[in-house]
Each structure stands twice: as C-alpha cells, then as structure tokens.
Amino acid sequence: MSIGEQHIVKSYDIELGKLGDALARMGGLAEAQLAAAIEALENRDGEQAAEVVGGDARIDSLDAFINEQAIKVLALRAPVADDLRTVVTALKIAGEIERVGDLAANVAKRSLVLNQLPPVAQTRSVSRLGRLSLAMVKDVLDAYLGGDSERALVVRDRDQELDEIHSALFREILTYMMEDPRTITPCSHLLFIAKNLERIGDHATNIAEMTHFRITGKSLPEERIKCDTAASLGGLPGHDTI
Amino acid sequence: MSEQGAPSPKMTARHLAVRYGGKLALKDVDLDIASGRVTALIGPSGCGKSTFLRCLNRMNDTIPGAKVSGEVTLDGAPIYGRDGLDPVLLRARVGMVFQRPNPFPKSIYDNVAFGPRLMGLCHEGADMDAVVQSSLESAGLWGEVKDRLATKGTGLSGGQQQRLCIARAIAVGPEVILMDEPCSALDPIATAKIEELIDSLRDQYTIVIVTHSMQQAARVSQITAFFHLGAIIEVGATEQVFTAPAKELTQGYITGRFG
Numbered sequence: 001m002s003i004g005e006q007h008i009v010k011s012y013d014i015e016l017g018k019l020g021d022a023l024a025r026m027g028g029l030a031e032a033q034l035a036a037a038i039e040a041l042e043n044r045d046g047e048q049a050a051e052v053v054g055g056d057a058r059i060d061s062l063d064a065f066i067n068e069q070a071i072k073v074l075a076l077r078a079p080v081a082d083d084l085r086t087v088v089t090a091l092k093i094a095g096e097i098e099r100v101g102d103l104a105a106n107v108a109k110r111s112l113v114l115n116q117l118p119p120v121a122q123t124r125s126v127s128r129l130g131r132l133s134l135a136m137v138k139d140v141l142d143a144y145l146g147g148d149s150e151r152a153l154v155v156r157d158r159d160q161e162l163d164e165i166h167s168a169l170f171r172e173i174l175t176y177m178m179e180d181p182r183t184i185t186p187c188s189h190l191l192f193i194a195k196n197l198e199r200i201g202d203h204a205t206n207i208a209e210m211t212h213f214r215i216t217g218k219s220l221p222e223e224r225i226k227c228d229t230a231a232s233l234g235g236l237p238g239h240d241t242i
Numbered sequence: 243m244s245e246q247g248a249p250s251p252k253m254t255a256r257h258l259a260v261r262y263g264g265k266l267a268l269k270d271v272d273l274d275i276a277s278g279r280v281t282a283l284i285g286p287s288g289c290g291k292s293t294f295l296r297c298l299n300r301m302n303d304t305i306p307g308a309k310v311s312g313e314v315t316l317d318g319a320p321i322y323g324r325d326g327l328d329p330v331l332l333r334a335r336v337g338m339v340f341q342r343p344n345p346f347p348k349s350i351y352d353n354v355a356f357g358p359r360l361m362g363l364c365h366e367g368a369d370m371d372a373v374v375q376s377s378l379e380s381a382g383l384w385g386e387v388k389d390r391l392a393t394k395g396t397g398l399s400g401g402q403q404q405r406l407c408i409a410r411a412i413a414v415g416p417e418v419i420l421m422d423e424p425c426s427a428l429d430p431i432a433t434a435k436i437e438e439l440i441d442s443l444r445d446q447y448t449i450v451i452v453t454h455s456m457q458q459a460a461r462v463s464q465i466t467a468f469f470h471l472g473a474i475i476e477v478g479a480t481e482q483v484f485t486a487p488a489k490e491l492t493q494g495y496i497t498g499r500f501g
Contacts, residue, residue, distance in 0.1 A: 007498045078457055080484045081493045217486025 012077055019069050019090045020145070023097075026062040027141040030097045033059065034104040034137060034200065038130035041111040041123065041193065049115075052108035059101035066094040082217070089214040093144065096203045096210075100137060103196040103203075110189045117186040122173050126194050129165050133197045136162065136204040144211040152211035155204055156220075162201035163228035169194050170230035198228060252277040252418060252448040253298060253336075258312035260293050260302060267293045269472045270312070275418070280440060280449045282463035282480065284456060286495065289469040291452045295420050298450065299336035300329045316418070334361055337411035341423040343403030345395035345410070350387050353395040353406055354378060357414035373413055380446075381409035382439050401432025408439065412447075419443065421451040425458065437462050456496050460484045468492045 007013050033052050040049035070091040073079060079087050107130070114123070136155050143151035170191065177187045209220050251274035260268040268290040275281055275298070283291040293302065300321060302308045314321050316335065321327045327335075334357070345353050354374045358364050364373055374391070378384040383405040387398070395406050404424060411419055421440075425433040440449060440462045453459050459466055460480060467477040468491075476483065476492045487493045494500045 004494070004499050008500070009498060012498065080456065080460070080496050081487050083497045084485060 037104045037108040042127045049108040056105040063098040085214045089210040133200040140204045140207045149212045149215040152208040156208040159205045166198040167229045256313045261309040263307045280463040281465045282459035285469035290472040291469045336418040337416035338420045351391040377409040377413040381405045418448045
C-alpha cells in the first residue's frame with residue numbers, strides 16, 4: 001500500500017476541489033476589485049469606482065457558497081488531519097477575503113466623494129499604500145493556493161512595512177489639514193481610505209497565518225511586531241511621540 | 243513514546259514481536275499504555291493491532307503456532323517468560339471484550355457471577371448480589387435488566403449483550419480492559435452507549451481499544467497508536483494525530499488516501 005494524492009472515495013476529492021476553486025475565484029475577484037478601486041482613486045474615475053461598489057456582491061455570494069460547501073464537507077465527510085485543516089482554513093480565509101472585498105468597495109465609495117472635491121496631493125501616497133496592500137493580498141493568495149508556507153510568512157512580515165507607511169501618512173495628512181482647514185473634508189475621507197488599505201494588510205496577514213497552519217499543522221506564535229502607531233498619534237501639539 | 247506525558251505507564255511493551263508459523267505479524271513494537279487513559283489502536287486489516295492487543299493478556303498463547311518474543315509488563319512486572327504472571331491471574335487483571343458479544347447461554351445474573359465464582363472472589367448470596375449489581379451498574383445495564391436477572395443473557399439486544407460482556411469483564415475487578423472492535427456489530431445508538439460507557443470507565447480502568455472506525459478512535463481515546471505492516475508508525479495524543487499527524491503514512495490512512 002502507498003499514500004496517494006487522491007482519496008479512495010473520488011467524490012470526496014470533487015467536494016474538496018469545489019471548495020478550493022471557489023476560494024481561488026473569490027481571491028481573484030477581491031484582487032481585481034482592490035486593483036480597480038486603487039485605479040479609480042488615482043484617476044478620479046467615477047465610473048470605475050461605481051463598478052467596484054456594485055461588484056462586491058459577487059464576492060459575497062462566493063463567500064456564502066464556501067460557507068455552505070465547507071459545512072457540507074464537515075457534516076458528510078468528517079474530515080481529519082490535512083483535509084480538516086483545508087476545510088477549516090477555507091472557511092476562515094473566505095471570511096477574510098470577504099472583508100477585503102468590503103474594504104475595497106468602501107475605498108471606491110469614498111473615492112466617489114473625493115471626485116466632487118478639489119484634489120489632495122496625498123492621494124498619490126495613499127494609492128502607493130494601496131498597491132502595497134494589493135501585492136500582499138496577491139502574494140498571500142498565491143501562497144495559499146500553491147501550498148507555500150514560506151512565501152506566506154514573507155507576506156506576514158511585510159505587514160510591518162505597511163503599518164509604518166500608514167502611520168507616516170496619517171501624520172502627513174494631519175499636518176496638511178492643520179495647515180489648510182479647507183482640505184479637512186477630502187483629507188478625512190483619505191484618512192479612512194488609508195485605514196481601509198492598512199486593514200487589508202491585516203487580513204492578508206491573517207490569511208498568511210492560516211496558510212501556515214494549513215500546511216504545517218502548527219499555529220504561529222503571536223509575537224509579531226506591531227508598527228501601526230497611528231492610533232496613538234495626536235494629543236497635545238508637539239507631543240505626538242510614538 | 244514520551245509525548246504521552248502521562249503518569250507512569252500501566253503496561254509497557256518492548257521489542258514485542260509475534261510470529262504465526264512463518265509469518266511475522268508484529269515486529270519490534272515498543273508502546274506504553276498510559277494508566278487511566280483510553281488508548282486506541284488503529285490501522286488497516288493485518289497491521290498487527292489485534293495481535294498486539296492479544297499480547298497484553300496472553301491471548302495469543304491459545305493460538306497454535308503463535309510465538310511471542312520481547313517483553314510486556316503490567317505495573318512493571320513481566321507477564322511473559324520464566325517470571326511471568328500466571329495467565330489466568332493475568333486475564334483477571336487484564337480483561338477482554340470481543341467484537342461479537344458472546345454472553346454465556348446462562349442467565350444474566352450467572353453471566354456476571356461466572357468470573358467471581360470461578361475465581362472464588364466472593365460468597366454466594368448477598369455478597370454476590372452486590373457484585374452483580376455494581377458490575378451491571380458500571381456497565382450501564384442495571385436499569386434495563388434488574389427485573390429480569392434470571393432470563394437468558396442471549397435474549398438481550400446486541401448492544402445490551404455487549405454491555406453484559408463488559409459487566410462480566412468488570413465483575414472480576416480488572417485493572418485493564420482490552421476491547422477488540424467492541425462496536426462493530428452494533429447500531430449507532432448502541433455504539434454511542436458503549437462509547438459513553440468507555441468514557442465513564444476511564445476513571446477506574448485503563449482501556450485499550452482496537453477499532454476500525456477512525457471516528458470512534460477520535461471520539462473515545464486520549465492516545466492513538468497507528469499500526470502498519472506489524473509496526474507502530476505513530477503514537478500520540480489523539481487530538482494531535484487527527485488534526486496534524488506527524489507521519490505521512492498516518493495522514494494517508496486517516497484521511498482515506500491509502501492504497
């Protein structure tokens with residue numbers, strides 16, 4: 001006897017395959033949504049932004065499908081070992097991707113408001129932050145689908161960079177608003193957009209950790225350095241130390 | 243085998259090998275049976291798990307041509323060899339429940355009283371009544387049979403018969419109970435009752451169970467040992483074995499990607 005890649009019961013492989021395919025499709029959609037939202041923000045393209053807002057429903061319906069499919073496999077196949085880890089992480093990762101989709105849609109929604117207001121210089125920096133978060137999402141999904149835990153860990157480490165850029169950007173936009181109160185409205189939206197993009201990095205990090213668990217069976221220790229200091233910025237003038 | 247992290251083992255096997263005629267059924271197996279735990283032995287047919295189980299109370303002695311080598315201890319004392327325990331005394335301390343319920347064609351009462359009577363453990367009358375009652379209670383059968391103790395044990399349902407066999411095993415006051423696929427002939431409800439019983443017996447007895455049902459191993463045991471081709475491939479905490487087994491072979495077997 002030997003161990004094969006396939007299960008003796010072929011329909012089991014088909015069921016697991018459906019789960020993997022749906023997750024791949026969902027991830028691809030979320031990536032496309034995020035890329036389009038960033039583009040729409042950069043180019044002040046209202047049409048594209050509206051498409052992103054409308055497109056989120058497709059991600060949500062895939063999330064619902066994955067939930068159903070995962071519950072079905074759990075109930076009918078009682079998976080164990082790597083199969084169990086595959087099903088459980090698919091369920092959780094679908095939840096993370098669904099949030100990424102929501103955040104991308106929210107970026108697009110706010111960009112529609114920004115289009116009605118005079119341009120703010122920091123938009124360029126925010127879209128750079130967006131591209132970094134997009135690259136993280138893309139890499140982590142590739143790592144998950146390719147079963148590459150090393151690559152997932154590299155993505156996890158990159159979240160630090162994203163956090164640092166977000167904190168710097170927060171400080172910069174704050175200063176900009178202080179200098180010219182007329183920019184407060186667009187800058188507030190820009191701050192939310194930046195925060196959304198930073199949150200996407202956190203979701204990518206969660207996916208990285210689940211990828212590692214799925215492949216190795218081991219949970220990662222919670223010892224990551226958190227570099228997003230934006231939450232503690234402000235207070236008394238001259239006292240916005242880290 | 244140290245990952246079991248249990249108190250000192252109730253039984254140990256070292257370099258245990260069994261030959262049936264020319265065929266090597268078990269080769270060089272080392273395993274500790276943790277005290278007060280349920281240890282499940284899993285593996286494909288012919289992997290040696292039942293052979294191993296039968297070594298623990300010398301049931302292989304009764305099979306012509308079977309040759310056992312290596313060492314098995316109970317509370318540190320060897321059970322084989324020149325200084326080995328007397329098999330009859332050993333089997334009172336290490337009881338066994340079989341795949342098919344096999345009550346004697348006697349009354350329910352006599353089925354349970356059989357062992358204590360044979361071993362001269364207690365007097366007939368009130369003493370024996372008490373042993374019969376407490377054994378049936380431990381086996382979760384008392385409530386169902388207390389009004390018909392004189393009827394034949396063979397007239398009970400399959401699940402009840404199996405619990406009667408467990409009561410019979412308990413009646414002689416064993417320390418270890420071996421179970422060889424005790425639920426394979428039972429329906430899911432009767433199976434659930436036996437599993438609940440195994441769980442409740444764990445406080446008092448050390449239990450070793452051979453099962454073909456992976457889910458049963460996962461449900462009832464704290465330690466799982468996976469056998470393949472007469473050798474132990476992996477042994478560990480059941481939770482660990484079923485969520486993240488250390489060996490590819492174990493993973494292939496429990497997920498159904500074997501063969």
